Amino acid sequence: MPGLNMAWVVLAVLPGWVLGVALQLQQAALWPMRVYALGLLGAAALGGLALVVGRRGNGWPAIGVGIALCAGALAGGGLTGVRAAHFAAQALPPALEGIDIEVTGRVASLPQRGADGVRFEFALESAARGGQALRLPALLQLGWYSRGAVGAGPVWRAGDRWRLTVRLRRxxxxxxxxxxxxxxxxxxxxxxxxGYVRNGPRDPRPVFLGASGWHPVEAARQAVSERIHQRVDDARSAGVLAALVVGDQSAIDHSDWTLFRSTGVAHLMSISGLHVTLFAWLATALL
Structure with a gap:
């Protein structure tokens, strides 16, 4: 059956893809990006050859399956290698570690509160030191620590733009x-x-540049979490509700986490369980 034979040829790409990704992940050092790009070109050529060979009879479909496996391996390994090489090319230069850098960008995640401050992802727009522009990774993870801070801390909201003085490391x-x-x-x-936002007595204060309109989902999650804390008087209960509703697990008190782990129910706070519950509620409401 020609159609069945061709289906096997096409499906053979999938295990080949997995094999290619697994082999690339074993590399101790990355090759140049052009090598992975050549692998992608080879995958396209072999994929076309597999389709041609698979249409022929008399044992040719089996050969097409083998060619499709090779094409999938080249495609999986090539794409994984291209992404890795691209990400590695944007790495923070060692000379920029541990020095003050002025960055401008957006809060790109739901801020995670802790006992000593706040942590959030920061989508970079520009960076400079001493008036000279710098090239930094596009996404940073920053912390603002309340110890030693001057005055009240900023209100960090997802989607807001800020100009900050930070210190970074790889x-x-x-x-x-x-x-x-x-x-x-x-x-x-x-x-x-x-890295972290500098907030000592001699450091420049963070400058709020307004809301950007980016990251609306994270902003909505934060707004719901804040509304829960406003409506629920008991702070511990509010934290658990916020974790269950929007996945704000940093709102849970440390003592509650200890209790959940001791009683074996910490997994119930996971986002996967949360979403199953919310979708069940939504389906019930729709019905």
Whole structure:
């Protein structure tokens, strides 16, 4: 059956893709981007050849499947390598670590509150030092720490534009075999550098530049979380509700997290369980 044979040829691309991605992830060092780009061109050529060969009879479809596997491997490895090489090319230069840099950009995530401050992702628009423009990663993770701060802290809202003085460093994580790999998590989320906003007595104050209209989903999540804290008198209950409704897990008190872990229900605070519940409520309301 020619149609069935062609289906096998097309489906063979999928395991080839997985194989190509797995092989690329084993590389100890990245190749130049042009090498991965050539791999993508080769994948396109082999994909066309697999379709031509797969249409022929007398055992040719099996050869087409083999060619499709190779095409999928080249495509998966090539695309993964291109993304990795592109991200690595935007890495923070070592010479810019630990020095004051003026950056302008947007709060790009729901700010995460902690005991000593706030942490958020920052979409960079421009950066400079001493009047000279700098090239930095497009997405940063910044913290504003209340200890040693002058005056009341800024109100950080998703989508707002700010001009800040920051200190940055390249992504790092603890060496913890079989544990959470923070450096890989930052890489997967496109965060090219981490750092903090300078807020000492001699540092320039953060300058609010207005709302940008970007990141409306994160802004809506923050607005709902704030409304919950305004309406619910008990702060601990408000934090749990905010975590369940909009995934603001930083609103949960540290003592409550300890209780949830001890009783084995911490997983119920995860975003996946939250969304299942909310969709169930929505479906019930619609019915």
């Amino acid at each position: 992504p790092h994580g603890n060496s913890n075999p079989h544990g959470f790999d923070r450096e890989r998590w930052l890489w997967e989320n496109g965060i090219g550098a981490t």
